Amino acid sequence: MFACRLPWWRSSATCKLWQSGHFLPWDGCQVLSIKGINTTVGQEQQASMKKKQVLEDLEMPFARREVETLFQEQPETGNPYLEDTLLRGYLKTHLPPKVLEEVHQDLERFGNRLLTKIQHLSWECELNPPVFQQYNAWGRRVDHIHTCSAWRRMKEISAEEGLIAEAYERRYSSWSRLYQAVKLYLFSSYSGGFSCPLAMTDGAAKVIESLGIPGSLKNAFDRLTSRNPERFWTSGQWMTERRGGSDVANGTETVARKQPDGTYRLYGFKWFTSAADSDVTLTLARIADAEGQCTQGSRGLSLFYLKVRDEEGKLNSIQVQRLKDKLGTRQMATAELWLQGARAELISAEGRGVAAISNMLNITRIHNVIGAVASMRRMVTLSRDYARKRVAFGKLLKDHPLHMQTIARMEVQVRGAFLLLMEIVRLLGLAETNLASEQEQLLLRLLIPVAKLYTGKQASAVAVEAMESFGGQGYMEDTGLPVILRDTLVLSIWEGTTNILSLDVLRSLAKSQGQVMAVFLSTVQKKLELASGTEELSPALQCTREAIRSLRQFLEASGSEQALTMELAARDFSYSLARIYTGRATTAITEAWNGLGLAQPIPSLSPSRWCNQELCPVAVESGRGSYGGRAALQDSALVFGNSRL
Numbered sequence: 001m002f003a004c005r006l007p008w009w010r011s012s013a014t015c016k017l018w019q020s021g022h023f024l025p026w027d028g029c030q031v032l033s034i035k036g037i038n039t040t041v042g043q044e045q046q047a048s049m050k051k052k053q054v055l056e057d058l059e060m061p062f063a064r065r066e067v068e069t070l071f072q073e074q075p076e077t078g079n080p081y082l083e084d085t086l087l088r089g090y091l092k093t094h095l096p097p098k099v100l101e102e103v104h105q106d107l108e109r110f111g112n113r114l115l116t117k118i119q120h121l122s123w124e125c126e127l128n129p130p131v132f133q134q135y136n137a138w139g140r141r142v143d144h145i146h147t148c149s150a151w152r153r154m155k156e157i158s159a160e161e162g163l164i165a166e167a168y169e170r171r172y173s174s175w176s177r178l179y180q181a182v183k184l185y186l187f188s189s190y191s192g193g194f195s196c197p198l199a200m201t202d203g204a205a206k207v208i209e210s211l212g213i214p215g216s217l218k219n220a221f222d223r224l225t226s227r228n229p230e231r232f233w234t235s236g237q238w239m240t241e242r243r244g245g246s247d248v249a250n251g252t253e254t255v256a257r258k259q260p261d262g263t264y265r266l267y268g269f270k271w272f273t274s275a276a277d278s279d280v281t282l283t284l285a286r287i288a289d290a291e292g293q294c295t296q297g298s299r300g301l302s303l304f305y306l307k308v309r310d311e312e313g314k315l316n317s318i319q320v321q322r323l324k325d326k327l328g329t330r331q332m333a334t335a336e337l338w339l340q341g342a343r344a345e346l347i348s349a350e351g352r353g354v355a356a357i358s359n360m361l362n363i364t365r366i367h368n369v370i371g372a373v374a375s376m377r378r379m380v381t382l383s384r385d386y387a388r389k390r391v392a393f394g395k396l397l398k399d400h401p402l403h404m405q406t407i408a409r410m411e412v413q414v415r416g417a418f419l420l421l422m423e424i425v426r427l428l429g430l431a432e433t434n435l436a437s438e439q440e441q442l443l444l445r446l447l448i449p450v451a452k453l454y455t456g457k458q459a460s461a462v463a464v465e466a467m468e469s470f471g472g473q474g475y476m477e478d479t480g481l482p483v484i485l486r487d488t489l490v491l492s493i494w495e496g497t498t499n500i501l502s503l504d505v506l507r508s509l510a511k512s513q514g515q516v517m518a519v520f521l522s523t524v525q526k527k528l529e530l531a532s533g534t535e536e537l538s539p540a541l542q543c544t545r546e547a548i549r550s551l552r553q554f555l556e557a558s559g560s561e562q563a564l565t566m567e568l569a570a571r572d573f574s575y576s577l578a579r580i581y582t583g584r585a586t587t588a589i590t591e592a593w594n595g596l597g598l599a600q601p602i603p604s605l606s607p608s609r610w611c612n613q614e615l616c617p618v619a620v621e622s623g624r625g626s627y628g629g630r631a632a633l634q635d636s637a638l639v640f641g642n643s644r645l
Contacts, residue, residue, distance in 0.1 A: 072473065073389035075382045080186050081111035083381065086415055087182065090422055099172045103179055110161065110183060114190045118157060124150035125192030126483055130277070130333035132323045143320040145277050145333045154194035159232035163187060164202050168209065168225045170433065177429035178422065181370055185421070188374035193331035193487065197234040197275035199367030203360030204235035204282050207303075210359045211347060217305065220280060236281035236308070237360060238337070240272035246500045248284060248354065249298035254339060256285040256304060256346070264304060265317070265341040272324065276335035280307050282360060283344070284353045295351065303348035303356040317341040328486030365452040365495045366428065369421050372459035375488045376414040379466035382481075383407055386470060397469075406469065410462050412609045417455045419585035420578065424451055442516045443523060446508050447581065453501040454578035456492035463488040502570035505577070517555065520577065524548060524584045531587045540607035544583040547615035551576055554619045568627040572618040579615045586610050 077083065091100060128148035136142050158164070166180040188195045205224040208217045223233040244251020254268025266285050273281075284301045286294035294300055307316055321336040348356035384407060387397040397403045427444040430436035436444070463485045467474035474481045492498055508516050528544060531537050554573075558566060566573075586607040614620060625631060 073386075074479075075385040075389065077115075077378075077381050077385060079108065079111035079115055080189070080377075080381075081107045084377065086418060087185075090419075091182070094178075094422075094426070095175060099175055099179075103172075103182075107182065107186070110186060114186060118154075118187075119190045121150040121153055121157075122190050122192035123480070124148060125154065125194070125331035126480075129330045130323060132320060132333075132335070134320070141319075143315055143318075145320065145323070145335070147277055147333065150192060151194065151331065154192055155197075155232065155234065156229035158187075158194065158198055159227055159229040161187070162227050163198055164205060165225045165227045167202065167432075168205060174426075174429035174433040174435050177432055178425045181366070181421070181425040184367065184370050185374050185377075188371050189378040189484075193329050195367065195371055196329065196332055197236075197278055199364045199371075200237040200275060200278070200360075201233070201235045202367065203237060203363040204280070206359045206363045207282060207356060208305075208347075211356070214347070216345060217347065220305065223279070233279035234275060236273055236275055236278040236283075237364065238270045238273050238281050238283035239357075240270065242269060242271045245272075246496050248301065250296075252284050252286065252301055254283070254285040255294060256287045256302065256344065258287065259343075264344045264346055266304065266306070266339045266344050267341060268339050269321075270337040270339065272334060273337050274329075274332060274334050276320065276323075276333045276337065278308060280305065282347075282357060284357065285344075287346075287350055298354045299351050301353035302346055302350050303353035304344040305347045306342055306344035316343055326490075328483075328488075328490055330486075361495065362448050365448050365501075366421075366424060368491055368495050369417075369424065369451045369455045372455035372488070372491045373414065373417045373421050375459050375484055375491070376410070376417060376462045379463055379481075379484060380407065380410050380414050383410070383466045383469040403469070406465065408609070410465055413458050413462055416582040416586060416610050417458055420447070420451050420455070420582050423581075423585055424448060439519045439523070442512060442519045445512075446505065446516045446520060446577070449496070449501040449504045449508070450574055450577045450581070452495060453492075453498045453505075453574055456494075457498060459488045459491050499571060502574045503567065505574045506566055506570050520581070521548060521552070524580060527584045527588045537587050537607060540583065540587050540611045543608075543611035543615065544580060544587065547576070547580050547583070547619075550616040550619035551580065554616070554622050557622070562629075564629060564632060565627045568631060569618050569622065572621050572626075576616045576618045579610075579613065579617075583607065583611050583615055 081087065088104075091103060095103060125148060128150065130148075130151070131146045133142060133144045133146060161183060162169070163180065163183055166183065167177050170176045172179055184195065184198065191198075201224050205221060208214075208221045208224070211217070213221050220233070223231050224235060226232045239248055239252075241248075241251050241253055243253060252268075254266055254270070256264040256266050258264055264285075264287070266283070268285065270283070283304050283306065285304055286296075286300045287302055288294050308318065309315055317340050319338040319340060321338060324334040324336070326334060387403060387407060390397045392400070424444065424447050427436060427440055427447070431441055431444060467481050467485055470479070470481060473479055476482075496504065524544070525548065528541055532541060554569075558569065621627070
């Protein structure tokens with residue numbers, strides 16, 4: 001009998017055959033079915049002996065069996081690009097033919113590399129998390145973070161594949177950003193957590209590019225966007241301090257002191273620094289004047305660039321206090337750092353640090369969306385394959401209607417999230433190549449926080465539901481499923497929690513004086529009109545139109561409301577924008593497939609399924625009186641038990 005105790009993504013994993021007190025390799029074994037139970041034999045002439053042994057085992061009292069075995073087939077996946085019909089269909093619908101030809105070949109090759117060369121590295125990263133060595137054997141403080149060889153190899157692969165470079169070389173003009181996002185989407189589930197440093201590296205490159213790539217940062221930009229593994233650098237993003245997470249305006253205590261040579265020395269404590277083994281970082285600090293005083297609030301923050309180590313490999317006046325003990329993303333070193341005079345370069349205008357780093361935040365939030373969609377796709381793909389193999393109550397899971405309904409509902413969420421992601425990176429590509437209209441730029445500003453907050457919540461829900469589809473096996477560490485779940489849960493926290501980003505959505509409306517909302521509504525309306533000639537889409541179109549009507553009514557009614565009302569509505573409002581825009585995307589892509597005569601990876605059923613949920617929850621909750629001063633008091637009373645309303 002065999003027991004496979006290694007995750008299915010390990011290409012080097014071998015199942016074992018128990019025989020004569022020891023295990024034999026799986027290689028060369030055949031599968032023999034005995035009364036519905038799959039067991040294995042090493043050689044053909046041993047089959048009858050093995051069958052007798054198994055039957056005797058089954059007749060023994062449970063406690064006396066020498067080896068207990070789980071008789072289930074493990075789920076497997078193939079080339080993630082070739083298996084993703086939605087992705088391939090989207091690219092065929094949108095990319096110019098010449099670009100599509102080149103991209104298709106590279107993505108097929110990359111998918112094979114992920115499956116055969118990279119996925120085992122992912123598990124090695126999980127099994128060998130970073131280790132912090134504070135002192136050497138002779139008592140000297142070294143503050144060295146040891147990472148495994150697989151983690152370092154992931155860095156080399158990222159350079160070789162151009163996972164950052166692709167977006168900045170712009171070989172395919174505005175489509176380069178979308179192409180990069182697709183590669184990152186495929187890589188994410190196989191990256192062993194290395195997607196996080198790539199997000200910050202991309203964000204740092206974007207900031208430097210937005211500053212015009214000044215001469216002092218030219219070498220850094222070239223290294224951050226290099227395809228040469230020996231030159232490639234990764235970047236950190238050191239923002240979180242002890243007094244605040246997202247509240248950087250009031251929580252940042254780090255002080256910058258100007259030096260005679262024009263550089264700065266930074267003094268402070270960074271509470272949460274992801275990928276602490278990065279080569280460089282961007283960070284915020286307050287510049288002290290001649291009297292040592294600093295301007296408080298966001299106007300006192302400036303953006304700095306610094307190398308983590310000097311040319312000799314010594315830390316740049318930085319001390320590592322400890323590594324964080326996290327629920328997930330254990331493959332990556334996250335540390336608490338003391339800056340004790342770290343040499344840095346001011347790269348923003350003084351007091352304009354928040355504005356300068358906003359480009360980085362936009363990029364890392366998009367990467368967060370990529371990670372969310374990728375994790376959902378991975379979990380649903382595994383659930384689907386398991387349903388083809390697992391027998392329960394006399395038939396395969398795929399033949400149980402309720403089980404298939406559950407997977408289908410997850411699939412609808414994945415497809416919707418994927419299309420929302422593709423729309424964002426398409427708009428970003430246009431903006432980066434100066435091809436985006438003013439309306440498209442406004443739309444991008446709105447959709448980034450909307451997509452980040454919504455897909456972060458989607459990913460957590462899908463991961464939990466998908467884990468359940470494996471039954472008890474989903475809860476077993478050696479299946480690898482708990483790793484995916486743990487790493488997914490952080491996506492609603494990283495780069496701004498759901499509530500923080502919901503308030504950011506409201507700020508985008510206020511800052512544009514309502515223009516962004518007008519653009520949103522007109523864009524959705526135009527796409528619905530284009531698809532109105534397709535009869536099979538009529539139910540979905542009607543549902544989306546009704547949601548838009550409800551959203552307009554809410555906006556008109558809330559125009560005179562107090563700020564408290566809008567704050568209480570912020571989350572539901574953001575969810576409404578995400579669902580309505582995604583509903584528009586599912587109908588638009590279906591119409592595009594029909595126009596090209598392509599086989600439907602999204603059947604017309606998909607838009608209808610998406611629209612089966614409440615597309616405008618903010619209108620529903622508003623009608624229930626969920627917002628306003630009285631609602632706020634009721635919420636407080638419910639939480640804290642205050643009886644006075």
